[in-house]
Amino acid sequence: MQALAELKDQIRKALPELDVVIGWQQGYDALHTRPLFIRSEEDIDKLVVNEFCVVNPSSYLREMRGGKKVGLVLKGCDSRSVIQLIQEELLNKDDLTIFGFGCNGVLNHAKLQARFGDIGYIESAESDGNTVNLVVAGNKETAPFAELCAEKCLTCSYPNTLQCSHFAGEESDKKAEAAQDKALEEFEQLSMEERFAFWQDQMRRCIRCYACRNACPMCVCKDHCLANSRQPKWLSEDVDVQNNFMFQMIHVMHLTGRCVECGECERACPMDIPIMLLRRKMAGIVRDVFAYNAGTNAEDTSPLMRFEVEEPTIEERH
Amino acid sequence: MACKFISNEDTNKWLEALAKDHVVFVPVEDGGSVTFRPFAEGRKPVLDRMPVRSPKEAVFPQTETLLTYKYEKDPENPERTAVSIKETLPRERAVVFGARPCGTRGMSVFDKVFDNDRIRDPYYATRRENTLYITLACDKVESTCFCHEVGSGPADTTCSDVLLTPVQGGFAAEAVTERGGKMLEASFFADGGDKCAEAEAVKKATREMLGEAHDYSDAPEKLMAAFDDDEFWEEQAAGCINCGACTYLCPTCYCFNITDEPTGTTGKRVRTWDTCMSFQYTLEGSGHNPRTVKASRLKNRVNHKFAYIPDTYDKHIGCCGCGRCIKSCPASVDIRAIVKAAQARSVKKESK
Numbered sequence: 001m002q003a004l005a006e007l008k009d010q011i012r013k014a015l016p017e018l019d020v021v022i023g024w025q026q027g028y029d030a031l032h033t034r035p036l037f038i039r040s041e042e043d044i045d046k047l048v049v050n051e052f053c054v055v056n057p058s059s060y061l062r063e064m065r066g067g068k069k070v071g072l073v074l075k076g077c078d079s080r081s082v083i084q085l086i087q088e089e090l091l092n093k094d095d096l097t098i099f100g101f102g103c104n105g106v107l108n109h110a111k112l113q114a115r116f117g118d119i120g121y122i123e124s125a126e127s128d129g130n131t132v133n134l135v136v137a138g139n140k141e142t143a144p145f146a147e148l149c150a151e152k153c154l155t156c157s158y159p160n161t162l163q164c165s166h167f168a169g170e171e172s173d174k175k176a177e178a179a180q181d182k183a184l185e186e187f188e189q190l191s192m193e194e195r196f197a198f199w200q201d202q203m204r205r206c207i208r209c210y211a212c213r214n215a216c217p218m219c220v221c222k223d224h225c226l227a228n229s230r231q232p233k234w235l236s237e238d239v240d241v242q243n244n245f246m247f248q249m250i251h252v253m254h255l256t257g258r259c260v261e262c263g264e265c266e267r268a269c270p271m272d273i274p275i276m277l278l279r280r281k282m283a284g285i286v287r288d289v290f291a292y293n294a295g296t297n298a299e300d301t302s303p304l305m306r307f308e309v310e311e312p313t314i315e316e317r318h
Numbered sequence: 319m320a321c322k323f324i325s326n327e328d329t330n331k332w333l334e335a336l337a338k339d340h341v342v343f344v345p346v347e348d349g350g351s352v353t354f355r356p357f358a359e360g361r362k363p364v365l366d367r368m369p370v371r372s373p374k375e376a377v378f379p380q381t382e383t384l385l386t387y388k389y390e391k392d393p394e395n396p397e398r399t400a401v402s403i404k405e406t407l408p409r410e411r412a413v414v415f416g417a418r419p420c421g422t423r424g425m426s427v428f429d430k431v432f433d434n435d436r437i438r439d440p441y442y443a444t445r446r447e448n449t450l451y452i453t454l455a456c457d458k459v460e461s462t463c464f465c466h467e468v469g470s471g472p473a474d475t476t477c478s479d480v481l482l483t484p485v486q487g488g489f490a491a492e493a494v495t496e497r498g499g500k501m502l503e504a505s506f507f508a509d510g511g512d513k514c515a516e517a518e519a520v521k522k523a524t525r526e527m528l529g530e531a532h533d534y535s536d537a538p539e540k541l542m543a544a545f546d547d548d549e550f551w552e553e554q555a556a557g558c559i560n561c562g563a564c565t566y567l568c569p570t571c572y573c574f575n576i577t578d579e580p581t582g583t584t585g586k587r588v589r590t591w592d593t594c595m596s597f598q599y600t601l602e603g604s605g606h607n608p609r610t611v612k613a614s615r616l617k618n619r620v621n622h623k624f625a626y627i628p629d630t631y632d633k634h635i636g637c638c639g640c641g642r643c644i645k646s647c648p649a650s651v652d653i654r655a656i657v658k659a660a661q662a663r664s665v666k667k668e669s670k
Contacts (some may be wrong), residue, residue, distance in 0.1 A: 055557075117367060121367070207563075240381065270567060271353075
């Protein structure tokens, strides 16, 4: 891949000025990559860029504050979280070097699993951007990329890394397949009672491992999350529908107007709970009411973090 | 071991019969995931893959009420408040059906910790006594499977009462314990006949799929030798996001919390799963925390499985090799690779 060779070159040149560059490397099998922390020349060759680079490297930034010079290899969607963090003054943009490239989408492990029985039985998967060729328990299978890719890729308007210091390869001209998220549209066809029953059942499945929270690049409270606070105590240690619901509502509300819809929360969930439905709904409301799209402009301020006597996008009844 | 046969159809009838006087936990499809839920009308067991959640929760539920309490004012003497306490010991009889040998083996670690010469946890021990394990041998392996490297295998019978092996048309069934033998006296079972040989062939083939086993026997000393090597642990933990998915899904992780959860003048004391990956796990009352960074938390998880438990309990590895922690990790942290790196690290240091 042209972009990969260029990326490695750019990183090699920039590395002497940086403490670390975060990207991806091959994981324990053909379907998994894992984060790569490049600290020396030898590490650069481990870098991979493919449709399994699902992790958002900017989620590791909260550990790297305090003047560290950090490089990041980011997909378009990942780069929005960095912009949002800079905007909130949680990061100093002078400390960051962003390596960008054109992304054609990533695959979704939950969808692969739903289609082929179990992720552990899939031996390999390769994609040319349109079709995915797989080997499952010795048998060859093919499927359209759009049916196996992450939900966010179907509505993605930012396939190219935003505000990057270096850009490798050609820009992606991938267009969003739909303006609205289909899963959310379908969900909203349900009655309120049905929706509530759906969430009650999903919250029963939550194990409160906090993978959704810890994978989120915008969850910057680290060890001070109110879900774990004992004084005051907002949540019981009981892992039940009521407390799980409360936690998930807190999580959504704290992200409203900040969430860049990178999908890390849902991807990280070991129980595959579709919590992005909640995030997408809130992001949609913020777009409709405030004409604001989180993580696209570092000079802007999130609507719930400012106060205007008259919001320009809201027509008030007098 | 005498071997019997049960057809697929009769397996369902057997489950129905067992469900009359037991809570029968079976792996079922649950929102795209596979979890253990009580067998009931319309819940079809999913037996072609490893359940996402581990079978430990039948005996060690994520939330368990230890007692309930109530404060009452003495009407004669309003200054005085009395508290009444009611212990809530579990009573139900249970069967865990369709757990994999690795998951069931996980109970061996619990048994050592919760029911030994010094300690008998009544909540754990009561449930354990009242629970039977009908385990399903594997006929396929996943990229995250490594049971054969930690002293187990795809047909391990540790902690099982009955072992089923998938064969043409049903399962070959072997009794592991006396209680298991009683279960196989049910009318649904026929003589094993040539199904027994078929089952042995399945077990052998699955074991071969796993390939050669890496040797972890020197892991305890090598991990302890790496204990103070902060750089090593920071490198291993770099990708970890410190969530609790690995520990909550692990069949051998047994750490818990005890809290009082009040509602007005009444309340309950609950025991809930805890996770060493959390900041709060070792947070002391003074505010001091001996494990402030994720590297020291990950070190605890790895060392606990591969050094502390083997050291304490006669070389028994505290990991059952199911691979759930690897497969469900949002950052693909691989415990096998970490232990191997510790083993290799010592070699590197010694050769210097």
